[in-house]
Amino acid sequence: MQATPQDEERRSPGRRRLLVALVAGSAALGGVLVLLPWERSPAPASPAPGAQALTAVTTGVPAALPDLAALIDERERHLRQRPKDARSWAVLGTAYVEQGRRLADPEYYPRAEQALRTSLRVRPGNNPDALAGLAALANARRDFPAARTWGEAARKAAPRRWTTYPLLIDAYSGLGDHEAVGRMLDRLTKLRSGPAVLARTAAVYRDRGWREDAAATLSDAVARAQAPAERAAYLERAGQLAWERGDREVALRHFEEAVRLDPDQRAAQAGQGRALAALGRTTEALNAYRAALARQPRPEYALELGELYEHLGLAEAAGVQYDLLRERVRKAAAGGGDEELVLGQFEADHGDPAQAVRRLRAEWRRQPGIAVADALGWALHRAGQHEEALRFAVRATDPERGGGVRSALYAYHRGMIERALDKRGPARRHLQEALRINPYFSPSRAQEARAVLAELGEPPVDEMPDFTES
Numbered sequence: 001m002q003a004t005p006q007d008e009e010r011r012s013p014g015r016r017r018l019l020v021a022l023v024a025g026s027a028a029l030g031g032v033l034v035l036l037p038w039e040r041s042p043a044p045a046s047p048a049p050g051a052q053a054l055t056a057v058t059t060g061v062p063a064a065l066p067d068l069a070a071l072i073d074e075r076e077r078h079l080r081q082r083p084k085d086a087r088s089w090a091v092l093g094t095a096y097v098e099q100g101r102r103l104a105d106p107e108y109y110p111r112a113e114q115a116l117r118t119s120l121r122v123r124p125g126n127n128p129d130a131l132a133g134l135a136a137l138a139n140a141r142r143d144f145p146a147a148r149t150w151g152e153a154a155r156k157a158a159p160r161r162w163t164t165y166p167l168l169i170d171a172y173s174g175l176g177d178h179e180a181v182g183r184m185l186d187r188l189t190k191l192r193s194g195p196a197v198l199a200r201t202a203a204v205y206r207d208r209g210w211r212e213d214a215a216a217t218l219s220d221a222v223a224r225a226q227a228p229a230e231r232a233a234y235l236e237r238a239g240q241l242a243w244e245r246g247d248r249e250v251a252l253r254h255f256e257e258a259v260r261l262d263p264d265q266r267a268a269q270a271g272q273g274r275a276l277a278a279l280g281r282t283t284e285a286l287n288a289y290r291a292a293l294a295r296q297p298r299p300e301y302a303l304e305l306g307e308l309y310e311h312l313g314l315a316e317a318a319g320v321q322y323d324l325l326r327e328r329v330r331k332a333a334a335g336g337g338d339e340e341l342v343l344g345q346f347e348a349d350h351g352d353p354a355q356a357v358r359r360l361r362a363e364w365r366r367q368p369g370i371a372v373a374d375a376l377g378w379a380l381h382r383a384g385q386h387e388e389a390l391r392f393a394v395r396a397t398d399p400e401r402g403g404g405v406r407s408a409l410y411a412y413h414r415g416m417i418e419r420a421l422d423k424r425g426p427a428r429r430h431l432q433e434a435l436r437i438n439p440y441f442s443p444s445r446a447q448e449a450r451a452v453l454a455e456l457g458e459p460p461v462d463e464m465p466d467f468t469e470s
Contacts, residue, residue: 052227057094058129060163061196061225062233065264068099089119090129097137102264104296104328106335112137113336128158135167142338144174144367162192166200173207176368178402181207195221199234206241207370209404215241232262239271244406246438251275266296270304277308278440299328299342306350311443322350338363345375353382370396370403378413386420393417397430408434408441412449419452428456 053071056063063071075092079085093115100108116137119130131154138147148171154164165188172180185204188197198221205214218238225231239254252275258268269292276285289305292298306321325346329339340363347356356379364372377392393414396403403410415430431449440446 053095054091056227056230057091057098058163059196060166061227061230063098064227064229064262065099065102067229068095068102071095072099084122086119086123086127087129089115089122090127090133093119093130094133094136097133097140100335101140102266102296104266104298106141106332106337109137109141109335109337126157128154128161128164131157132161132164132167135164135171139167139170139174141332141336142174142341142367143336144171144369147171148175160191162188162197165191166196169200169204173204174367174369176370176373176402178207195224195226195230195234198224199237202237202241206244207402207405209399209406211241211245211406228261229265232258232265232268235261236265236268236271239268239275243271243274244408244438246408246440248275248278248440252279264295266292266298270296270298270301273301273304273308277443282308282312293324297324297328299325299332299339299346302328303342303346308443310350322346341372341375344379348375348379348382353379357383357385370405373403374407374410374413377417381413381417381420386417389417390414390421406437408438409445411437412441412445415449416452419456424456425459428453428459431456 053063053067056067057071072092072095075088075095079088079092082088093112096108096112096115100106100112112133116130116133119133120127123130131150135147135151135154138144138150147167151164151168151171154161155168158164165184168184169181169188172178172184181204185201189201198217202214202218202221205211205217215238218234218241222231222234222238225234235254235258239251239258242251242254252272255268255271255275258265259272269288273285273289273292276282276288285308286305289301289308293301293305302321302325306318306325309315309318309321325342329343332339340359344356344360344363347353347359357376360372360376360379364376373392374396377389377396380386380389380392393410395401396410397407397414411430411434415427415434418424418427418430431453434441434449435446435453
């Protein structure tokens, strides 16, 4: 039973000093410092960077890049002396995963796999740390079937380990199994509360199309987050939610605050590029994208920047970004990663649509998520296969089949496919929906949606709703 403050008053001064030392020691390991009311000594220093990253990595929350580097260095030195420490191997492997993800550097992933499998060799049984690390690695590589396998193994080994459930939510989302996503979220929220769980809940709400609930839940996560890197990560997600509903200024404020808190928050810098371009601040938008790509060269950022250059009539600059995209996809494949989705999206609009169809069909067979359904539908349309394209576009936008996310791009794709099939009424509705969701979702595509709507004209009388009472 925990002693009360009144009990402590009766203890000896030496005993009180020992308790204070123990409390300060727990703070150095990432715990919360509790100052006893009768002590007047100053608060101890903040935890060392490696200890901060250890807390983040083992509890599934974002960590600052310098802290991750310190943790990796500390674990590597520790394991040279104690190579049979299975838990340290698992921590090192998981830190490599996070470092690779934050830097968009797939060269970390083979090192992560080696460390995690070493942990399993050292401790073949009862090792949920390594199993969960392998699930995180598979998610980072976009290998959702493997992530499901490793995540379920980790769940079986430790059913009450809450940090496994966000990994399974990501895996099942990538596989398009939205019933399983719901089950994993229910289990997670029964086991744990706090900002990390709120952020994960908000992501599921967003995918279901519950934008207001997602925004409110994510706002709570931001308010409750403690470390700057964690708060910045949630602010970036809040900015993305605002961007998806067309709130350019709100999105930009969230992105700017995220970068202020964590200058290594490159996703927020790319978000700034999107918002600034929509606000007409083109030079600033280009600079934001370049800053993001300089330290986190993700192929999707290169695609966005290339399309912005193309919209501005700068074809040569766009080509440079498209070459970077191809190079990053090759590097990802060398590290065991899967960037077929973004490569298929690129090929559909800027390369070979038939090749995009081949790539995305294979991706759909392996992991039939909603993003893949939308991309494959669009690639089929670009390749002239409009009837089959519509089936996938409907899948991506059908709430009954998991396509509940309010995406202007998905609605635009469906509308354009319907227009190619001369389904004028549905095409008009979905293009209008795209512009209602986010009038600024793409500089070129939003412009094209407006042009097509003007071409389609007003709906005929027989398509107008009847508001008269019977």
